[in-house]
Amino acid sequence: MTTRIPDAGMLNARPFNVRLFNAGTLPLVATLAIFALAYAVCVVQFPAMLSTRVAANLLTDNAFLGIVAVGMTFVILSGGIDLSVGSVIAFTGVLLAVLIGRAGVHPLVAFALALAVATAGGAVMGAMIHHLEMPPFIVTLAGMFLARGMAFVLTTDSLPVEHAFYATLQQLYWRLPGGGRLTLIAGVMVAVTVAGIILAHRTRFGANVYALGGNRTSAALMGVPVGATTIAVYALSGFTAGLAGIVFSLYTSAGYPLAAVGVELDAIAAVVIGGTLLTGGAGFVAGTFVGVLMQGLIQTYIVFDGTLSSWWTKIVIGALLFGFIVQQRALVWLSARRPSAGSAT
C-alpha cells in the first residue's frame, strides 16, 4: 500500500507529519495481518468458510455498514463524529417504503429524493457544527434523535416494499464459481469504497479533510476552506448514510423504524479498527473496509460455531478497539517525542 502525503504545504505546518504518516501505515498493516490471521483460524476450524459463498456473503451482509463506514471515515479524518447515521438509514428505509408503497413513486425517483434529503440533512448538521461552533457529538446526537423520531412518525410497523423494479434489483447478482453470489448491493459497497479511496487520497477535498483533522487552526492559516470542508464532510456522511439506507431497504425489502439501531457505533468501530486515528488527520478508507469485514467475519464464525453467544461479537470488537486505541496512542506519543528528542541533543 502506497501512501500519498496529502499536500506539500502541510508538511511545513506540521514538522512531524511525515513520521506520523509513516507510522500511520502501521495500524493498517496490523489490521490486515489480524484479519488474515483470523480468517486462517476460521478456515482451519471450518473449512467451509473458505468458499466464495462465505466471501460474497461477507460483502452482501455488511454492504450497508461498509457504505456508511466510508462516510464515517471522512468525518473522523476531519476530527469529527457522526452519530446520526444509523437513524438516517432507518429513516431512509421508511421513507422509501412510504414513497414507493403508499405514494406509488418509482423507486429511482424515490432513491433520488431519499439521497437528497439525507445529504441535505448532513449538510445542515455540518453548517451548525461550523457556524454555531457546536461539538459534532451534540449536533449529530440531535440529528440521530430527529431521524429516528421522524421514521416512527411515518410508521411504527415494518412496511414491506413491493415493486417489480425493486424485486429485479434484489435478484441481480453475479454467480461466482463455487455458488457464491456477488449481489448488486455488494457491488455498490465495493464501488463506494473505491470512490472513497480516490476521494481521500487523490483529490483536493481529501487533502483538505486530512489537513482539517490534523490541526484546524493551521489548516485555516494554510487557506483550507474550513467551513465549506466541514459542511461537505457531513453532507458526504449524510449521503453515504442515505445510500446505506437504500441498500438496507433492498437488503430487507422493507422499511422499519427500529432498523439499524447502533449501526453508527459499528461504523465508528470499523473505522478505528481500520487504523484511522480517532482524533483525526490520519487513516485510510481501505482500512475501514477491512474493519467492516472483520466484524462480519466474527459474526460468521459465531454462526458457524453455533454454540457461542452472539454477544461474543461485541466482546471481540471491544477487545480489538482497546488494542487499536492503545496502539494509536503509542504511535502518536512516539512520533511526537522523536523530533523533540532530536532537537535536545
Next chain:
Amino acid sequence: MVPMKRLAPLAVACACMVTAAHAADMTVGFSQIGSESGWRAAETSVTRSEAAKRGITLKFADAQQKQENQIKAIRSFVAQGVDAILLAPVVATGWESVLKEAREAEIPVVLLDRTIDADKSLYLTAVTSDTVHEGRVAGEWLAGTVGDKPCRVVELQGTVGSSPAINRKKGFDEIVAKHDNITVVRSQTGDFTRTKGKEVMESFLKAEDGGRSICALYAHNDDMAVGAIQAIKEAGLKPGSDILVVSIDAVPDIFMAMANGEANATVELTPNMAGPAFEALVAFKETGKEPPKWIQTESRLYTRDDDPRRVYEEKKGMGY
C-alpha cells in the same frame, strides 16, 4: 400457486436422495430473535434440549432483536450447508430473497412461533400457537367454573395493537358472547407488564366498589395477573376465591400463585415449538412427506388440580 407446483417434483426428488438420512446425523440452524422475555429464553433452552433428545446438532444464532442479524445467520447456515433451518422471525416482512437462497440450496425452513408475509412456498411449515384459541380456552374455563351465576369480569389487555392482545381478547369475547351471565365490565391495557397490571387493577378495584362487585379477572398474560393479584391482596380481598384469576402464558410465577391459592387457571403458550418442528423435519427428510403449512401447538389449560408446585419446579429450570 405456480411456484409450489413447480417445486413439488423437485422436493420429491431431493427427498428420495436423502431417504437414508436420519435425525441422528441432522444439523439444524436456529435463528432466534433474542432473549427479550422469559418465554423466549425458555423457548431457546427447550429447543436445545429437544434437539439433544433427538441427536440433532443445533447451531444457535441469537439475533439480538435485529433482522439484519437474522438474515446474516440464515446466509451463513446456507453457506455451511445445514440440513434445515428454524427461524423465529423478528418482523413479518423482508424475508423473500434470503429464503429464496435457502430454497435454491434445498434447505427446508421452518418458522417458529411467528409467521411472515411471504409466499408460502418459501417455507416448509410454521409452528405457532393460535392466540385466538388461547383466549377461547380461558373463556371456556371461566364459563365452566361460574356456571349460571352472574359474573362481572375485568380484563387486563396486552400492549395496544399487538397481535396477541387483539387475538386473546377476540377469543375470550367469543365465549363471553355465548353466556349471558358473564359480562366484561372493564377492559384496559396493562402493557403485558407486572407493574402496569398492578396499577390498572388498583383503578379497577376503586371503580368497582372496592372490588366487591368483581367476580373474575382475565389477564392477557401471567405477568399482569401476578401484578393484579398483589393489588387485590392490598385491597383486602382474596385473589383466587373472592376474585377468580385466569390468565395466559403459563410462566413459573403463576404456578407459584396457584399453589398458594391466589390464581385459578392459566393457558399455556408452550415454549416447545421446536419439538413439533423437528418431528415434521425428520418425517420430511425420511419419507418426503410435506407437513401442513401450519402446525398448531397445544394450548393446554392448567388449573390448581394439576399440581402447580410440581409444574413450578419443572418450569423453573427452563430458563424463564
